Amino acid sequence: xxxxxxxxxxxxxxxxxxxxxxxxxxxxxxxxxxxxxxxxxxxxxxxxxxxxxxxxxxxxxxxxxxxxxxxxxxxxxxxxxxxxxxxxxxxxxxxxxxxxxxxxxxxxxxxxxxxxxxxxxxxxxxxxxxxxxxxxxxxxxxxxxxxxxxxxxxxxxxxxxxxxxxxxxxxxxxxxxxxxxxxxxxxxxxxxxxxxxxxxxxxxxxxxxxxxxxxxxxxxxxxxxxxxxxxxxxxxxxxxxxxxxxxxxxxxxxxxxxxxxxxxxxxxxxxxxxxxxxxxxxxxxxxxxxxxxxxxxxxxxxxxxxxxxxxxxxxxx
Amino acid sequence: xxxxxxxxxxxxxxxxxxxxxxxxxxxxxxxxxxxxxxxxxxxxxxxxxxxxxxxxxxxxxxxxxxxxxxxxxxxxxxxxxxxxxxxxxxxxxxxxxxxxxxxxxxxxxxxxxxxxxxxxxxxxxxxxxxxxxxxxxxxxxxxxxxxxxxxxxxxxxxxxxxxxxxxxxxxxxxxxxxxxxxxxxxxxxxxxxxxxxxxxxxxxxxxxxxxxxxxxxxxxxxxxxxxxxxxxxxxxxxxxxxxxxxxxxxxxxxxxxxxxxxxxxxxxxxx
Numbered sequence: 001x002x003x004x005x006x007x008x009x010x011x012x013x014x015x016x017x018x019x020x021x022x023x024x025x026x027x028x029x030x031x032x033x034x035x036x037x038x039x040x041x042x043x044x045x046x047x048x049x050x051x052x053x054x055x056x057x058x059x060x061x062x063x064x065x066x067x068x069x070x071x072x073x074x075x076x077x078x079x080x081x082x083x084x085x086x087x088x089x090x091x092x093x094x095x096x097x098x099x100x101x102x103x104x105x106x107x108x109x110x111x112x113x114x115x116x117x118x119x120x121x122x123x124x125x126x127x128x129x130x131x132x133x134x135x136x137x138x139x140x141x142x143x144x145x146x147x148x149x150x151x152x153x154x155x156x157x158x159x160x161x162x163x164x165x166x167x168x169x170x171x172x173x174x175x176x177x178x179x180x181x182x183x184x185x186x187x188x189x190x191x192x193x194x195x196x197x198x199x200x201x202x203x204x205x206x207x208x209x210x211x212x213x214x215x216x217x218x219x220x221x222x223x224x225x226x227x228x229x230x231x232x233x234x235x236x237x238x239x240x241x242x243x244x245x246x247x248x249x250x251x252x253x254x255x256x257x258x259x260x261x262x263x264x265x266x267x268x269x270x271x272x273x274x275x276x277x278x279x280x281x282x283x284x285x286x287x288x289x290x291x292x293x294x295x296x297x298x299x300x301x302x303x304x305x306x307x308x309x310x311x312x313x314x315x316x317x
Numbered sequence: 318x319x320x321x322x323x324x325x326x327x328x329x330x331x332x333x334x335x336x337x338x339x340x341x342x343x344x345x346x347x348x349x350x351x352x353x354x355x356x357x358x359x360x361x362x363x364x365x366x367x368x369x370x371x372x373x374x375x376x377x378x379x380x381x382x383x384x385x386x387x388x389x390x391x392x393x394x395x396x397x398x399x400x401x402x403x404x405x406x407x408x409x410x411x412x413x414x415x416x417x418x419x420x421x422x423x424x425x426x427x428x429x430x431x432x433x434x435x436x437x438x439x440x441x442x443x444x445x446x447x448x449x450x451x452x453x454x455x456x457x458x459x460x461x462x463x464x465x466x467x468x469x470x471x472x473x474x475x476x477x478x479x480x481x482x483x484x485x486x487x488x489x490x491x492x493x494x495x496x497x498x499x500x501x502x503x504x505x506x507x508x509x510x511x512x513x514x515x516x517x518x519x520x521x522x523x524x525x526x527x528x529x530x531x532x533x534x535x536x537x538x539x540x541x542x543x544x545x546x547x548x549x550x551x552x553x554x555x556x557x558x559x560x561x562x563x564x565x566x567x568x569x570x571x572x573x574x575x576x577x578x579x580x581x582x583x584x585x586x587x588x
Binding site: 029031032033035036038039040041042043045046047048049050051053054057064065117120121123125129131132133134135136137138140141142143144145147148149150151152153158160163192196200249253255256259260263274277278281288291292295296298299302303306 | 325328329332333335336337339340342343346355357358359400401402404405407408409412413414415416417420423424426427428429430431433434435436437438439440441442444446457458459460461463466491495516519520521522523538541542545546552555556559562563566567569570574575577578
């Protein structure tokens, strides 16, 4: 991505060596700076500065809002205490593990589902466009509403899912009333909501595989399974990796769906990291520093994924 | 890969059922009168379809107000987002100036900082700017998007330099070049980006949740969250509110479907 960008090093050396040339270039670029101002300004105020402030906050004990009349909310430097607190906090550790568990279960399931959908809907047949659109549609709906739809369908006594199961003589399932079932329900609905988007990415990836490879395989009388393992999978690897990385970042941030589907329950069984960070910061007194430390842990995990993605795409380019 | 017709057809049918049933079930449930909505055994098709739930949700619960708030936020935010992205994209694709790489990396680095990890500091920034509890806070805070800048930069790069040079020779001002040459030639990218940003803003929950407290400033997503969070959920109302909330993005998707599904791909895979 950055490799193709014309950079400052492309400037002829003569103009770099003389200060006058440099000033002339800055002046020439004046309009460009003006064009960049709104974007850079807003990103600085609403993203980069808050990130820095968040980094500092993780080393202080303080309230979210520092009130002059409430001494206990005043920022106090505590070094690494907040991180030590996290390392001993059973709720944080359990939530962290649960979130990682969600990612580890949901992402592979999503990848396999999207791949199966892509293989099924890649060939052009009558009304394939309609089927693809139907599968993609959940991406246009907020996760909050997706959660509402499924909460309605997962109802224990009056839900349509348990009704459908009763038709084939299966006893009602407590989809969102039982802790493990609720965790499974969140995974299933999350995969349902996102599969269409990643399916389209994989269909594009499949489209980039040359047809003559399959023709050659057919001439060699290779079975479809063999063609899939030997041709499709290896050539689709970059796209699959992209799907895994993009969806992992999304999975770590799972929250809106849970708000409506389970509200974190039953008990605290479907509370994931984002909800815990929010609650720590805004519902517990003077725990803003601890919440900032929790955010930092999540940030580091997301950063590793982002860097992996960048390195990977650079390697592909 | 070749797959036999008699294998594919049932698979496609199954996929279709799995993905079309939930939205249809939502729509048909909302069309049922209160007596029928909990009927057992349930039937997909409403026997006595009625708009009563919608009328009630729209008029009684101030939902019209929340709908207007969401429309306001999504429209202004999408416009602002696209205008700033076109400007920055133009700067990063057609100008060479000291600090070009620095600014590009600065903007792209914001991609790695999701809102979710800066909840507290951003709350404080908005408080200091007196943007808490204001729709302008929801509009301004997420308005600059690195993805938008990246998409516009990639697109504007494809516009031939000779066009800009010719205009400069004629003494056209830089602003005129932007609005009269760059913008008209970038309409496809601008339209895609506008549609996406609108959908994104319309569906946003977390920003509004963080910023808005006052009921009169609620967006539809906040109203929905409040209704689903009640101990005793009023399902007829909640379901009809959900349907109403999907109407704008649903219509946008139906009318621009092809374009949504391909444009999104270009953005996502290039990123």
